[in-house]
Amino acid sequence: MKTARTRVVCAFLAAVLSMSMPATGFAAITPVTVTPTNPQGWTVVNQRSDASVAITTTQPRNGLGSLQFDVNFTTAGQDKVDFEYAWNPADYPTRLLGNLTTLAFEYYRDSTVTTVASHLHPVLRIGWYNDGGTPADTSDDTQGRLIYEDIYQGIATAPEDQWVSRTIDPATTKLWMYCNWCTGGSTGVVQNFSLSLNDWLSGQQSGIPGDPVPPDLSQGTTYVWSVNTGVGSGWNGDLRMHVDQIRLAFGPGDDSLFNFEPDPAAEPRAVPTLSPTALPFLMVLLMLPLLRRTGLRQKVMR
Ligand SMILES: [Ca+2]
Ligand SMILES: [Ca+2]
Numbered sequence: 001m002k003t004a005r006t007r008v009v010c011a012f013l014a015a016v017l018s019m020s021m022p023a024t025g026f027a028a029i030t031p032v033t034v035t036p037t038n039p040q041g042w043t044v045v046n047q048r049s050d051a052s053v054a055i056t057t058t059q060p061r062n063g064l065g066s067l068q069f070d071v072n073f074t075t076a077g078q079d080k081v082d083f084e085y086a087w088n089p090a091d092y093p094t095r096l097l098g099n100l101t102t103l104a105f106e107y108y109r110d111s112t113v114t115t116v117a118s119h120l121h122p123v124l125r126i127g128w129y130n131d132g133g134t135p136a137d138t139s140d141d142t143q144g145r146l147i148y149e150d151i152y153q154g155i156a157t158a159p160e161d162q163w164v165s166r167t168i169d170p171a172t173t174k175l176w177m178y179c180n181w182c183t184g185g186s187t188g189v190v191q192n193f194s195l196s197l198n199d200w201l202s203g204q205q206s207g208i209p210g211d212p213v214p215p216d217l218s219q220g221t222t223y224v225w226s227v228n229t230g231v232g233s234g235w236n237g238d239l240r241m242h243v244d245q246i247r248l249a250f251g252p253g254d255d256s257l258f259n260f261e262p263d264p265a266a267e268p269r270a271v272p273t274l275s276p277t278a279l280p281f282l283m284v285l286l287m288l289p290l291l292r293r294t295g296l297r298q299k300v301m302r
Helices: 004-019 197-202 278-301
Strands: 032-034 042-045 051-056 066-071 081-086 102-109 123-130 142-148 163-167 175-181 188-190 222-231 239-249 255-260
Touching: 051 081, 066 081, 066 222, 102 123, 175 197, 222 239
Parallel strands: 032 255
Antiparallel strands: 042 081, 051 066, 066 239, 081 222, 102 163, 102 239, 123 142, 123 222, 142 175, 175 188, 239 255
Protein backbone atom coordinates (compact mmCIF):
# COMPACT_ATOMS: atom_id res chain seq x y z
CA MET A 1 0.00 0.00 0.00
CA LYS A 2 1.31 3.41 -0.94
CA THR A 3 2.00 5.96 1.75
CA ALA A 4 0.66 9.49 1.37
CA ARG A 5 4.17 10.74 0.60
CA THR A 6 4.66 8.08 -2.11
CA ARG A 7 1.39 9.11 -3.71
CA VAL A 8 2.49 12.77 -3.71
CA VAL A 9 5.86 11.88 -5.28
CA CYS A 10 4.18 9.73 -7.95
CA ALA A 11 1.72 12.51 -8.78
CA PHE A 12 4.56 15.03 -9.01
CA LEU A 13 6.63 12.80 -11.31
CA ALA A 14 3.59 12.18 -13.51
CA ALA A 15 3.03 15.91 -13.77
CA VAL A 16 6.68 16.54 -14.70
CA LEU A 17 6.70 13.72 -17.25
CA SER A 18 3.53 15.06 -18.84
CA MET A 19 5.32 18.39 -19.40
CA SER A 20 8.11 16.71 -21.36
CA MET A 21 5.80 15.03 -23.86
CA PRO A 22 6.20 16.36 -27.41
CA ALA A 23 3.54 18.65 -28.76
CA THR A 24 1.07 17.04 -31.07
CA GLY A 25 1.14 17.77 -34.78
CA PHE A 26 3.99 18.00 -37.26
CA ALA A 27 5.32 20.82 -39.37
CA ALA A 28 4.69 20.43 -43.08
CA ILE A 29 8.41 20.08 -43.73
CA THR A 30 11.51 19.73 -41.60
CA PRO A 31 13.45 23.01 -41.54
CA VAL A 32 17.06 23.12 -42.65
CA THR A 33 18.93 24.64 -39.71
CA VAL A 34 21.54 27.14 -40.92
CA THR A 35 24.17 27.95 -38.28
CA PRO A 36 27.50 29.82 -38.31
CA THR A 37 29.47 26.56 -38.25
CA ASN A 38 27.07 24.64 -40.49
CA PRO A 39 25.82 27.22 -43.00
CA GLN A 40 24.32 24.58 -45.32
CA GLY A 41 25.70 26.35 -48.39
CA TRP A 42 24.71 29.87 -47.33
CA THR A 43 27.39 32.56 -47.40
CA VAL A 44 27.95 36.31 -47.23
CA VAL A 45 28.20 37.95 -50.67
CA ASN A 46 28.36 41.47 -52.09
CA GLN A 47 29.53 42.90 -48.76
CA ARG A 48 30.64 46.54 -48.66
CA SER A 49 32.38 48.39 -45.86
CA ASP A 50 29.40 49.88 -43.98
CA ALA A 51 27.37 46.68 -43.87
CA SER A 52 27.45 43.35 -42.08
CA VAL A 53 25.31 40.26 -41.77
CA ALA A 54 25.44 37.40 -39.27
CA ILE A 55 23.26 34.86 -37.52
CA THR A 56 22.48 36.27 -34.06
CA THR A 57 20.12 35.78 -31.14
CA THR A 58 19.07 39.46 -31.08
CA GLN A 59 15.64 38.86 -32.61
CA PRO A 60 14.83 35.14 -32.50
CA ARG A 61 12.37 33.56 -34.89
CA ASN A 62 11.44 29.88 -34.96
CA GLY A 63 13.94 29.03 -32.25
CA LEU A 64 16.80 31.08 -30.86
CA GLY A 65 18.08 33.14 -33.75
CA SER A 66 17.72 34.84 -37.09
CA LEU A 67 19.80 36.50 -39.75
CA GLN A 68 20.80 40.03 -38.70
CA PHE A 69 21.72 42.83 -41.11
CA ASP A 70 23.43 45.95 -39.80
CA VAL A 71 24.45 49.09 -41.61
CA ASN A 72 26.44 51.81 -39.86
CA PHE A 73 26.21 54.33 -42.64
CA THR A 74 29.20 56.54 -43.38
CA THR A 75 29.80 56.41 -47.14
CA ALA A 76 27.26 56.48 -49.96
CA GLY A 77 27.15 53.18 -51.81
CA GLN A 78 28.93 51.23 -49.07
CA ASP A 79 25.68 50.15 -47.40
CA LYS A 80 25.20 46.78 -49.05
CA VAL A 81 25.46 43.13 -48.03
CA ASP A 82 23.64 39.94 -49.04
CA PHE A 83 23.37 36.41 -47.72
CA GLU A 84 23.06 33.77 -50.41
CA TYR A 85 22.62 30.08 -51.09
CA ALA A 86 23.83 29.17 -54.58
CA TRP A 87 24.25 25.85 -56.37
CA ASN A 88 25.36 24.49 -59.72
CA PRO A 89 22.27 24.25 -61.95
CA ALA A 90 23.70 21.05 -63.45
CA ASP A 91 23.33 19.40 -60.05
CA TYR A 92 19.65 20.39 -59.79
CA PRO A 93 18.20 20.06 -63.30
CA THR A 94 14.62 20.19 -62.01
CA ARG A 95 15.12 23.52 -60.23
CA LEU A 96 13.56 25.44 -63.08
CA LEU A 97 11.93 28.85 -62.87
CA GLY A 98 8.75 27.30 -64.26
CA ASN A 99 8.82 24.64 -61.51
CA LEU A 100 9.01 27.14 -58.64
CA THR A 101 6.05 26.36 -56.42
CA THR A 102 6.87 28.19 -53.18
CA LEU A 103 8.97 31.22 -52.40
CA ALA A 104 8.54 32.88 -49.02
CA PHE A 105 10.41 34.62 -46.21
CA GLU A 106 9.99 36.65 -43.06
CA TYR A 107 11.62 39.96 -42.24
CA TYR A 108 11.86 42.28 -39.21
CA ARG A 109 12.68 45.98 -39.35
CA ASP A 110 14.03 47.38 -36.05
CA SER A 111 12.80 50.95 -35.48
CA THR A 112 15.35 51.69 -32.75
CA VAL A 113 18.26 51.60 -35.19
CA THR A 114 16.78 52.04 -38.64
CA THR A 115 16.80 55.48 -40.30
CA VAL A 116 16.41 54.51 -43.97
CA ALA A 117 13.26 55.26 -45.98
CA SER A 118 10.10 53.71 -44.58
CA HIS A 119 9.41 51.37 -47.51
CA LEU A 120 12.78 49.60 -47.31
CA HIS A 121 13.22 46.08 -45.92
CA PRO A 122 15.49 43.14 -46.73
CA VAL A 123 14.66 42.02 -50.26
CA LEU A 124 14.37 38.44 -51.49
CA ARG A 125 15.98 37.44 -54.77
CA ILE A 126 16.18 34.34 -56.88
CA GLY A 127 18.96 33.94 -59.42
CA TRP A 128 17.97 32.61 -62.84
CA TYR A 129 19.98 31.31 -65.77
CA ASN A 130 18.58 30.82 -69.29
CA ASP A 131 20.34 28.62 -71.83
CA GLY A 132 18.74 30.28 -74.85
CA GLY A 133 17.46 26.94 -76.06
CA THR A 134 20.99 25.89 -77.03
CA PRO A 135 22.50 23.97 -74.10
CA ALA A 136 25.73 23.24 -75.99
CA ASP A 137 26.32 26.88 -76.92
CA THR A 138 27.04 29.29 -74.05
CA SER A 139 27.31 32.36 -76.26
CA ASP A 140 23.58 33.07 -76.07
CA ASP A 141 23.16 32.30 -72.36
CA THR A 142 21.76 34.95 -70.05
CA GLN A 143 21.38 35.34 -66.31
CA GLY A 144 19.90 37.70 -63.77
CA ARG A 145 17.69 37.95 -60.71
CA LEU A 146 14.02 38.35 -59.92
CA ILE A 147 13.48 40.44 -56.82
CA TYR A 148 10.67 40.83 -54.28
CA GLU A 149 9.96 44.15 -52.54
CA ASP A 150 6.86 45.27 -50.62
CA ILE A 151 6.69 48.64 -52.38
CA TYR A 152 5.78 47.01 -55.70
CA GLN A 153 2.88 45.21 -54.05
CA GLY A 154 1.38 48.56 -53.02
CA ILE A 155 2.77 48.40 -49.46
CA ALA A 156 4.21 51.87 -48.95
CA THR A 157 5.50 51.39 -45.40
CA ALA A 158 7.33 48.31 -44.15
CA PRO A 159 5.97 47.31 -40.72
CA GLU A 160 8.42 47.86 -37.85
CA ASP A 161 9.27 45.94 -34.68
CA GLN A 162 7.36 42.85 -35.75
CA TRP A 163 7.98 39.83 -37.90
CA VAL A 164 6.40 40.11 -41.33
CA SER A 165 5.68 37.03 -43.46
CA ARG A 166 5.64 37.33 -47.23
CA THR A 167 4.78 34.59 -49.71
CA ILE A 168 5.28 35.10 -53.41
CA ASP A 169 2.23 34.20 -55.49
CA PRO A 170 3.42 33.32 -59.02
CA ALA A 171 0.26 34.78 -60.52
CA THR A 172 -0.08 38.05 -58.63
CA THR A 173 3.11 39.03 -56.75
CA LYS A 174 5.24 41.56 -58.64
CA LEU A 175 8.91 40.72 -59.14
CA TRP A 176 11.36 43.09 -60.78
CA MET A 177 14.39 41.99 -62.75
CA TYR A 178 18.08 42.79 -62.56
CA CYS A 179 20.17 41.61 -65.49
CA ASN A 180 23.64 40.38 -64.63
CA TRP A 181 24.14 39.37 -68.25
CA CYS A 182 21.14 39.79 -70.51
CA THR A 183 20.73 39.90 -74.25
CA GLY A 184 23.87 41.28 -75.89
CA GLY A 185 25.67 41.28 -72.55
CA SER A 186 23.54 44.09 -71.16
CA THR A 187 23.56 44.68 -67.38
CA GLY A 188 21.27 46.60 -65.01
CA VAL A 189 17.69 47.07 -63.91
CA VAL A 190 14.84 46.20 -66.27
CA GLN A 191 12.48 49.01 -65.28
CA ASN A 192 9.22 47.12 -65.32
CA PHE A 193 7.80 46.68 -61.84
CA SER A 194 4.34 45.30 -62.62
CA LEU A 195 5.09 41.75 -63.78
CA SER A 196 4.41 38.53 -61.89
CA LEU A 197 6.53 35.41 -62.20
CA ASN A 198 3.93 33.99 -64.58
CA ASP A 199 4.15 37.17 -66.66
CA TRP A 200 7.93 36.85 -66.92
CA LEU A 201 7.52 33.23 -68.01
CA SER A 202 4.84 34.01 -70.58
CA GLY A 203 7.03 35.59 -73.27
CA GLN A 204 9.25 38.52 -74.20
CA GLN A 205 9.11 41.33 -71.63
CA SER A 206 10.82 44.69 -71.54
CA GLY A 207 11.61 47.72 -69.41
CA ILE A 208 11.89 51.24 -70.78
CA PRO A 209 13.99 52.25 -73.80
CA GLY A 210 17.67 51.89 -73.03
CA ASP A 211 17.18 49.20 -70.38
CA PRO A 212 18.88 45.82 -70.63
CA VAL A 213 16.84 43.44 -72.76
CA PRO A 214 15.82 40.32 -70.83
CA PRO A 215 15.54 37.00 -72.62
CA ASP A 216 12.19 35.58 -73.62
CA LEU A 217 11.83 33.26 -70.63
CA SER A 218 9.17 31.21 -72.40
CA GLN A 219 12.00 29.97 -74.62
CA GLY A 220 14.78 27.54 -73.80
CA THR A 221 15.36 26.33 -70.27
CA THR A 222 15.53 28.73 -67.33
CA TYR A 223 17.23 27.32 -64.24
CA VAL A 224 17.16 28.77 -60.74
CA TRP A 225 20.68 28.79 -59.29
CA SER A 226 20.40 30.84 -56.08
CA VAL A 227 18.23 32.38 -53.42
CA ASN A 228 19.45 35.54 -51.76
CA THR A 229 18.37 38.16 -49.24
CA GLY A 230 20.01 41.48 -48.51
CA VAL A 231 19.98 45.20 -47.83
CA GLY A 232 21.23 48.27 -49.73
CA SER A 233 22.78 49.81 -51.61
CA GLY A 234 21.90 53.48 -51.88
CA TRP A 235 19.62 53.39 -48.83
CA ASN A 236 21.74 56.10 -47.17
CA GLY A 237 21.08 55.46 -43.51
CA ASP A 238 21.58 53.17 -40.55
CA LEU A 239 19.61 49.99 -40.23
CA ARG A 240 19.12 46.83 -38.28
CA MET A 241 16.93 44.27 -39.99
CA HIS A 242 16.43 40.55 -39.68
CA VAL A 243 15.39 37.68 -41.92
CA ASP A 244 14.35 34.14 -41.11
CA GLN A 245 12.29 31.28 -42.50
CA ILE A 246 13.25 31.45 -46.17
CA ARG A 247 11.30 28.79 -48.02
CA LEU A 248 12.06 27.65 -51.54
CA ALA A 249 10.25 24.76 -53.21
CA PHE A 250 10.16 23.15 -56.61
CA GLY A 251 7.31 20.77 -55.92
CA PRO A 252 6.87 18.53 -52.87
CA GLY A 253 10.09 16.56 -53.54
CA ASP A 254 12.37 19.62 -53.32
CA ASP A 255 11.01 21.83 -50.56
CA SER A 256 13.42 23.64 -48.22
CA LEU A 257 12.66 25.88 -45.25
CA PHE A 258 15.84 27.55 -44.04
CA ASN A 259 15.88 28.44 -40.34
CA PHE A 260 18.79 30.64 -39.22
CA GLU A 261 19.99 29.63 -35.75
CA PRO A 262 23.03 30.06 -33.48
CA ASP A 263 25.47 27.20 -33.03
CA PRO A 264 24.12 24.54 -30.65
CA ALA A 265 26.93 25.25 -28.16
CA ALA A 266 25.58 28.75 -27.71
CA GLU A 267 22.11 27.53 -26.89
CA PRO A 268 21.18 27.82 -23.21
CA ARG A 269 20.04 24.66 -21.47
CA ALA A 270 16.31 24.28 -21.54
CA VAL A 271 14.80 25.13 -18.16
CA PRO A 272 11.66 23.09 -17.51
CA THR A 273 8.70 25.11 -16.38
CA LEU A 274 6.06 23.89 -14.00
CA SER A 275 2.47 23.56 -15.01
CA PRO A 276 -0.11 25.06 -12.63
CA THR A 277 -1.25 21.56 -11.70
CA ALA A 278 2.26 20.40 -10.75
CA LEU A 279 3.09 23.42 -8.59
CA PRO A 280 0.98 22.47 -5.51
CA PHE A 281 2.55 18.98 -5.43
CA LEU A 282 6.04 20.45 -5.57
CA MET A 283 5.24 22.88 -2.78
CA VAL A 284 4.00 20.03 -0.58
CA LEU A 285 7.19 18.06 -1.27
CA LEU A 286 9.41 21.03 -0.45
CA MET A 287 7.52 21.78 2.76
CA LEU A 288 7.50 18.19 4.13
CA PRO A 289 10.79 18.58 6.12
CA LEU A 290 9.63 21.90 7.52
CA LEU A 291 6.26 20.46 8.50
CA ARG A 292 7.97 17.55 10.25
CA ARG A 293 10.31 19.88 12.19
CA THR A 294 7.44 22.21 13.06
CA GLY A 295 5.38 19.28 14.33
CA LEU A 296 8.32 18.06 16.44
CA ARG A 297 8.89 21.51 17.93
CA GLN A 298 5.20 21.79 18.78
CA LYS A 299 5.42 18.45 20.59
CA VAL A 300 8.45 19.65 22.62
CA MET A 301 6.75 22.93 23.55
CA ARG A 302 3.59 21.23 24.73
CA1 LIG B 1 22.92 28.44 -74.89
CA1 LIG C 1 15.48 31.10 -36.54
